[in-house]
Amino acid sequence: xxxxxVSTRSPKDLTRLFDVEDWRPEEALEPNWNVAxxxxxxxxxxxxxxxxxxxxxxxxxxxxxxxxRWGLVPSxxxxxxxxxxxxxxxxxxxxxxxxxxxxxxxxxxxxxxxGFYEWDPVTDESTxxxxxxxxxxxxGDGEVMALAGLYEYWRNPDVPAADDPDxxxxxxxxxxxxxxxxxxxxxxxxxxxxTPEHYDTWLDPTHQDTGDLRALLTQPADGRLETRAVSAAVxxxxxxxxxxxxxxx
Numbered sequence: 001x002x003x004x005x006v007s008t009r010s011p012k013d014l015t016r017l018f019d020v021e022d023w024r025p026e027e028a029l030e031p032n033w034n035v036a037x038x039x040x041x042x043x044x045x046x047x048x049x050x051x052x053x054x055x056x057x058x059x060x061x062x063x064x065x066x067x068x069r070w071g072l073v074p075s076x077x078x079x080x081x082x083x084x085x086x087x088x089x090x091x092x093x094x095x096x097x098x099x100x101x102x103x104x105x106x107x108x109x110x111x112x113x114x115g116f117y118e119w120d121p122v123t124d125e126s127t128x129x130x131x132x133x134x135x136x137x138x139x140g141d142g143e144v145m146a147l148a149g150l151y152e153y154w155r156n157p158d159v160p161a162a163d164d165p166d167x168x169x170x171x172x173x174x175x176x177x178x179x180x181x182x183x184x185x186x187x188x189x190x191x192x193x194x195t196p197e198h199y200d201t202w203l204d205p206t207h208q209d210t211g212d213l214r215a216l217l218t219q220p221a222d223g224r225l226e227t228r229a230v231s232a233a234v235x236x237x238x239x240x241x242x243x244x245x246x247x248x249x
Contacts, residue, residue, distance in 0.1 A: 001088045002147075002174050002191040004234065005035045005116040006136070006245070007042060009144060014065055014112050017144055018044045018199065023065035033244045035070070035113075036237040037087045043068045043151060043172055045109040046203040061205060068109075072173035073154040074099045080154060083171050089150060091177045091192055091217045095210045100173070103150035105208045109172060110194065111147040114138060117234055118187040134234045135186050136245055140226040145193045148175040148202065148217060175217065186227060192217055 008031035011023055035041060046063050071083030082099075089100045115138025122133045139145060151172040159167040179190040194202055198216045201207055228247045233239045
């Protein structure tokens, strides 16, 4: 699974890296070295632009950088609490699970990350007790990870006006796959990152052939990821800062 990750790149960097046409400066997030479920996160997505003059869809699809909440809430959910349990979607079944299949067909996104954390049970030699050692897993070349994700809209029934910003909650999930490379030595699952040549097809909302889309979600090649043990301070979601990435023994 992927239950914690790092996202520190600025909107300026992300708009350049992902050829984003539109983003909202008022939604800018602070760098986060300990992104946790239900946090606000950056997502790159494509959708039809709306004509500000008359409120109609002008038919043009444009790429946006948006802020979503991590933990997908299906449109049919009675309340948003379900999101905390839907932070990951397995690549093997994402196209058929009721919570994800509509989003898989029409609402796909990329979640930019510097890397992610996983935990490995180890025995403390001094006490003989088992503890979970956190590891930071990241591209060896320092490039951004574009985590394959889905997003969904949830209508808040307690807000009468549909044009009220509080009427809609936009949430997302990260697709996971079998772990390879260094990550596989720590945990059997990992987030699935796409390569740049697949960004356009994955984000295109008009591309709804699930077979073609699933073909994009292949396991990454070995040799790209590196790992290092880091401080147990990352275990507490309230802790944040670059010191969380310092190597430890």
